[in-house]
Amino acid sequence: xxxxDEFETLPRxxxxxxxxxxxxxxxxxxxxxxxxxxxxxxxxxxxxxxxxTLEDLRRFPFTLKQDMRDNYPYGLFAVPLExxxxxxxxxxTTGKPTVVGYTRRDIDTWSELMARSFxxxxxxKGDVIHNAYGYGLFTGGLGAHYGAERLGASVIxxxxxxxKKQIMIMQDFGSTVLTCTPSYSLFLAESVxxxxxxxxxxxLRIGIFGAEPWSEKMxxxxxxxxxLKAIDIYGLSEILGPGVAIECYEAQNGLHMWEDHFLPxxxxxxxGEVLPDGERGELVITTITKEGIPLIxxxxxxxxxxxxxxxxxxxxxxxxxxxxxxxxxMLIIRGVNVFPSQIESILINIEGVEPHYQLIVDxxxxxxxxxVQVEVNERTFSDEIKVLQELSNRIRKEIKDLLxxxxxxxxxEPKTLARSEGKARRVIDNRPQL
Amino acid sequence: MKVxxxxxxxxxKSGRLAEVTRVLGEAGVNIRALSLADTSDFxxxxxxxxxxxxxxxxxxxxxxxxxxxxxxxxxxxxxxLGLNSILQVLDDSRINVEYMYAFVERCGENAVIIFRFDDTxxxxxxxxxxxxxxxxxxxxYSM
Numbered sequence: 001x002x003x004x005d006e007f008e009t010l011p012r013x014x015x016x017x018x019x020x021x022x023x024x025x026x027x028x029x030x031x032x033x034x035x036x037x038x039x040x041x042x043x044x045x046x047x048x049x050x051x052x053t054l055e056d057l058r059r060f061p062f063t064l065k066q067d068m069r070d071n072y073p074y075g076l077f078a079v080p081l082e083x084x085x086x087x088x089x090x091x092x093t094t095g096k097p098t099v100v101g102y103t104r105r106d107i108d109t110w111s112e113l114m115a116r117s118f119x120x121x122x123x124x125k126g127d128v129i130h131n132a133y134g135y136g137l138f139t140g141g142l143g144a145h146y147g148a149e150r151l152g153a154s155v156i157x158x159x160x161x162x163x164k165k166q167i168m169i170m171q172d173f174g175s176t177v178l179t180c181t182p183s184y185s186l187f188l189a190e191s192v193x194x195x196x197x198x199x200x201x202x203x204l205r206i207g208i209f210g211a212e213p214w215s216e217k218m219x220x221x222x223x224x225x226x227x228l229k230a231i232d233i234y235g236l237s238e239i240l241g242p243g244v245a246i247e248c249y250e251a252q253n254g255l256h257m258w259e260d261h262f263l264p265x266x267x268x269x270x271x272g273e274v275l276p277d278g279e280r281g282e283l284v285i286t287t288i289t290k291e292g293i294p295l296i297x298x299x300x301x302x303x304x305x306x307x308x309x310x311x312x313x314x315x316x317x318x319x320x321x322x323x324x325x326x327x328x329x330m331l332i333i334r335g336v337n338v339f340p341s342q343i344e345s346i347l348i349n350i351e352g353v354e355p356h357y358q359l360i361v362d363x364x365x366x367x368x369x370x371x372v373q374v375e376v377n378e379r380t381f382s383d384e385i386k387v388l389q390e391l392s393n394r395i396r397k398e399i400k401d402l403l404x405x406x407x408x409x410x411x412x413e414p415k416t417l418a419r420s421e422g423k424a425r426r427v428i429d430n431r432p433q434l
Numbered sequence: 435m436k437v438x439x440x441x442x443x444x445x446x447k448s449g450r451l452a453e454v455t456r457v458l459g460e461a462g463v464n465i466r467a468l469s470l471a472d473t474s475d476f477x478x479x480x481x482x483x484x485x486x487x488x489x490x491x492x493x494x495x496x497x498x499x500x501x502x503x504x505x506x507x508x509x510x511x512x513x514x515l516g517l518n519s520i521l522q523v524l525d526d527s528r529i530n531v532e533y534m535y536a537f538v539e540r541c542g543e544n545a546v547i548i549f550r551f552d553d554t555x556x557x558x559x560x561x562x563x564x565x566x567x568x569x570x571x572x573x574x575y576s577m
Contacts, residue, residue: 376443376476381499383441383480383550384532385471410475413445415497 003119003151004112007260008315015259015316020054022288023263027051027060030294033078036071037296057263057286058274062297065098068238073099076293084292089137090237090337097137100237101292107146109289113258114147114243120256120315121208121231122249123177125152128203130175132184133211134160139241140211140335144179147243153177160184163191171202178207181335182214182222182230186366189225204228206249210235210242211335212368213323215432221366232322238298239285245320254307254319261289264318265297266306269327277308282327283320301328331361331427333368336405340426343372346398352379353395358417362430370407372399375414435558436504437548437571438486442479443499446472454479454498461485461492466577467548469535480535482507482548484575504554507537507574509544509567517547520566527560529553539577541569546577 002008010018027048030037041047044061051057068076077084085104089097102110123129129148133140141159148155156173158166160180166188169175178185185207192199204226210233222230234255235242244262245255257264262285266275269282283300303326307319331338340359347353353374360371372395380391392409399407444450451470458465458481467482483489486502493500510516524531530552537546546569551557561568 376499378499378501381441381443381501383439383478383501383503385473385478388476388478389473411443412476413443413450413497414499416445 001119001122001124002314003116008116008256008317010260010316012316016054018260019263019288020051022260023054023057023286024048024051026286026288026290026294027296030078030296034076036067036076040067054263057265057297060297062272062284062299063295064299065238065301068098069096072096074101076295077101078294079103079291086142088139088142088237088241090139098238100139103291106240106290106292109261110143110240110243111146111150113240113261114143115150116258117233117243117246118147118151118153118177118208120246120248120313121177121233122206122229123151123153123208127151127153127176127205128174129153129155129177129179130158130166130170130173131155132158132160132166132178132180132188133242134335139235139237140179143235143241143243144208148179163188164195167192167195167197170204171197174203176203176205178204178226178228180207180209181211182209182218183212183334183363183367185209185222185226185230186218189222190365193225199225199227202227206231208233208246212332213325216322217432234320234323236300236302238295239287239300240290244285248311248313248315250313251311254311254321256311256313256315256317256319259317261287263288264306264320266304267299269301269303277306277318280305280321280324301326301330303327329427331359331370331429333361333370333405336403338370338403338405342403343399344426346402347374347395350391350395350398352377353391354380354414356414356417357426359427360430361427363432368431370405371410372396372407373410373412373417375417376411377414435506435562435568435570436554437482437507437569437574439503439505439548439550440481440483440486440490440493441501441503442481442493444470444477444479446475446477451477451479453496454493457492457496457498458483458489461488463489463492466539466575467535467537467546469533469548471533480533482537482574486575503550506549506551506554506557506561507569507571508547508549508561509541509569510547512540512543512545516545520547520561523560523564523566524551524557527556529557529560537574537577541577546574 084101086102089099135141207230232247234245245257265284266281275281283302304320356375358373395409464484469480471478532550534549
């Protein structure tokens with residue numbers, strides 16, 4: 001099943017000529033309307049009319065997450081605020097989120113691409129879509145919601161949390177499609193078992209899981225425990241939200257990126273050089289239809305490779321391989337993006353606390369866990385336990401308030417955390433490798 | 435009338451307590467009284483020793499986090515309700531005990547208890563007024 005036969009199966013040449021036309025328009029538009037891009041291009045010595053072929057895109061400079069922070073909140077918007085109908089944001093390293101705005105047409109495009117994604121995943125009109133992605137500033141909830149409505153399915157706007165109720169509704173309402181993070185799906189599976197229920201009494205058929213990396217092994221486990229077919233979806237708020245790329249039900253092998261709206265490139269993260277299809281490197285995406293906040297050569301920091309070979313499903317859009325890591329130090333903990341530097345800036349602002357810390361990430365009962373180890377020094381040390389416990393509670397609360405991540409704080413003796421020469425090893429990630 | 439106590443931060447892992455006592459022993463420091471308060475992650479070892487400054491220095495030089503606090507050593511009649519009579523005096527004066535622990539040696543007919551109060555000066559005044567015997571630091575270090 002294909003949602004949009006015309007565009008999803010366009011011949012290669014037609015995709016590329018459409019991409020060229022849209023790319024040229026996008027470059028001209030940002031050059032004319034976003035002062036940042038005019039200056040950015042000027043410094044790199046390029047201008048939109050120099051784009052003669054798609055290949056010429058590599059002459060244009062990258063856009064970084066830092067550029068979005070520097071232009072917080074609306075500096076990269078290409079239309080006036082009165083044309084923006086929705087604002088979303090992701091967490092940012094300094095406590096300032098990365099802000100994105102959507103025009104009415106952007107929401108329409110997003111809904112269309114999410115509808116395509118649902119169909120690629122094997123969903124159809126008549127499905128009951130149980131949407132357990134969080135609603136709010138995070139793009140997951142509303143992105144999936146609008147796509148499900150566009151598809152014509154019945155969507156249950158559950159949002160995250162409240163697991164027992166989720167399970168009751170899933171059972172009583174006869175949910176057939178589950179959308180959430182892969183780790184939460186396993187948590188749901190275990191809760192179903194703990195409640196003494198049998199998953200075979202549920203009607204779940206398909207799960208669409210994203211917002212955090214997961215492995216083939218985890219897929220097998222989810223498929224067995226939830227008795228459904230588990231599909232990997234990719235997206236990021238900077239580019240659109242969920243629905244930038246998705247696996248097809250037929251192959252479950254690589255995620256089709258909707259190339260009539262996004263131009264993917266793979267680069268060497270150290271040199272910035274563009275790599276040929278099939279080679280692994282950092283994914284860079286240029287949006288070619290977005291109005292609110294078009295991004296030129298946005299460095300996603302996600303490591304993958306492009307698969308150009310035709311897919312058995314009939315879609316002609318290139319696939320990206322399942323993500324295998326990050327080119328920066330960002331951690332994804334229960335779907336939340338966390339940079340070690342964010343934790344560091346929280347610690348520095350607490351009087352007397354040393355910025356010597358270590359993050360231990362693990363997976364317990366299929367949920368990510370974070371332990372923040374902080375060194376105690378003479379200024380923070382007290383002979384009273386309650387003083388030290390207040391300190392660790394405060395650190396835990398500030399991390400929760402700012403990053404939305406629940407962690408365990410462990411106070412350790414000074415000089416016990418490794419001081420390596422050069423870059424300190426701040427993160428020990430004990431989660432199973434993908 | 436105050437007694438100096440040193441406190442040491444100890445991670446909850448094997449060998450750390452032994453390390454502290456080894457360092458002190460090798461420096462010729464003798465422990466007079468001690469208490470270990472612990473949580474699942476860490477402990478606080480509180481010590482009264484015969485040479486406080488020497489103990490403080492040698493532990494710091496070995497990388498331990500140490501701090502000095504003032505506590506009060508009180509002679510408590512070694513009989514039923516002996517401790518209670520003192521706690522009652524403190525309660526009547528609304529002085530809060532942060533923590534307390536017993537001294538390892540007795541002093542004549544009495545036991546010795548170490549108290550950490552939220553108001554050290556006030557506690558000493560009240561106890562003395564009520565005729566409770568508060569021991570001087572020098573006396574305690576050399577018991």
